[in-house]
Amino acid sequence: MENILELVRERRSVRTFDGKDIGGELKEKLVSFMEKIENPYGIPVEFRLLEPEEYKLTSAVITGAPLYIGAKSARTEHMEEAFGFSFEALVLYAQSLGLGTTWLGGTMDRKAFEKAMELNDGEIMPCVSPVGFPAAKMSLRETLMRKGIKADKRLSFGEVFFDGSFDTPLTEDRAGALAEPLEAVRLAPSAVNKQPWRAVVSRNSVHFYEKRSRGYVSDATGDLQKIDVGIAMCHFALTAEELGLSPVLTVGDPGISCEEDTQYVATFSVG
Numbered sequence: 001m002e003n004i005l006e007l008v009r010e011r012r013s014v015r016t017f018d019g020k021d022i023g024g025e026l027k028e029k030l031v032s033f034m035e036k037i038e039n040p041y042g043i044p045v046e047f048r049l050l051e052p053e054e055y056k057l058t059s060a061v062i063t064g065a066p067l068y069i070g071a072k073s074a075r076t077e078h079m080e081e082a083f084g085f086s087f088e089a090l091v092l093y094a095q096s097l098g099l100g101t102t103w104l105g106g107t108m109d110r111k112a113f114e115k116a117m118e119l120n121d122g123e124i125m126p127c128v129s130p131v132g133f134p135a136a137k138m139s140l141r142e143t144l145m146r147k148g149i150k151a152d153k154r155l156s157f158g159e160v161f162f163d164g165s166f167d168t169p170l171t172e173d174r175a176g177a178l179a180e181p182l183e184a185v186r187l188a189p190s191a192v193n194k195q196p197w198r199a200v201v202s203r204n205s206v207h208f209y210e211k212r213s214r215g216y217v218s219d220a221t222g223d224l225q226k227i228d229v230g231i232a233m234c235h236f237a238l239t240a241e242e243l244g245l246s247p248v249l250t251v252g253d254p255g256i257s258c259e260e261d262t263q264y265v266a267t268f269s270v271g
C-alpha cells in the first residue's frame with residue numbers, strides 16, 4: 001500500500017455496489033492480505049470473505065454487494081482497538097485495489113453473519129463490511145443517509161487535537177511532522193460519524209483518547225467508539241510509518257486532566 005493519506009482522502013463508505021463479481025485475482029489478494037494483518041496489540045483478528053447467497057447475508061443499507069468481509073476476535077481486553085486497527089488496514093488495502101467497503105456494526109442481519117463466521121462462545125464479531133466495485137451512482141437511500149449523518153463533514157484539527165493539555169488546541173504548524181498522520185486520523189470513518197477520537201501531543205508522544213457518547217456499547221459489538229479510536233490509530237500509525245516516523249504503541253495513562261466523558265486509550269511515540 002502506498003500513500004496512505006491519499007487512500008484515506010479517497011475513501012468513503014460505499015453502500016451501492018455494481019453487483020459484479022470482483023474476480024479470482026482480487027479475491028486472492030484480499031485473502032492473502034487478511035491472513036497477514038497485524039496490529040500493535042498483538043491480538044489476532046480472523047477475517048473471512050463471505051458469499052452473501054451461501055449464508056443469506058443481507059443489510060438494509062447495502063445494495064449489489066458481491067461479497068462481504070466478516071471478522072471476529074476473542075473477547076479480551078483491548079479487543080476493540082485491535083479490531084478497529086486490523087479491519088481498517090484491510091479497508092485501506094481494499095481501497096488501494098479500487099474496491100469499496102462500509103463498516104457495519106448495526107444495520108445488518110447480525111445473526112446470519114455470526115452464523116457464517118461460526119462465532120463461538122468467548123468470541124465477538126463487532127462489525128462486518130461489504131466489498132465490491134462501487135456503482136456509478138449512489139442509491140437515493142445512500143445519498144439521503146450521507147446527508148442525515150453529515151458523512152462528508154469532519155471536526156476541525158483544533159477541535160480534536162491538543163497541545164500538551166486539553167486546554168490548548170493544536171495547530172497544524174505546531175504539529176510539524178505529525179500534521180499528516182493527525183490529518184489521517186481526522187478523516188477516519190466512525191460509527192454515525194461521531195468522530196470520538198481526541199489526541200494530546202506532548203513532545204514526541206501522541207496520547208489517544210475516546211470521547212464517549214451514550215448508546216455505543218453492547219454485548220454484540222463491544223464499545224463501537226473504542227473501535228473508532230482503533231481505526232483512527234491505524235490511520236495514524238500507517239501514515240507515520242510511511243513518513244519514517246517509526247510509531248511505537250504503549251498503554252500507560254499520562255494523567256493529563258480531561259473531562260469525565262473522555263477516557264485514555266493508548267499512546268504512540270514517534271522517532
Ligand SMILES: Cc1cc2nc3c(=O)[nH]c(=O)nc-3n(C[C@H](O)[C@H](O)[C@H](O)COP(=O)(O)O)c2cc1C
Binds near residue numbers: 011012
Ligand atoms: C465502527 C463503525 C460502525 C459503523 N456501522 C454502520 C452501520 O451499521 N450502518 C451504516 O450504514 N454505516 C455504518 N458505519 C459507517 C459510518 O456511518 C461512516 O463511516 C461515517 O458516516 C463517515 O462516512 P464515510 O465513511 O463515508 O467517511 C459505521 C462506521 C464505523 C466506523
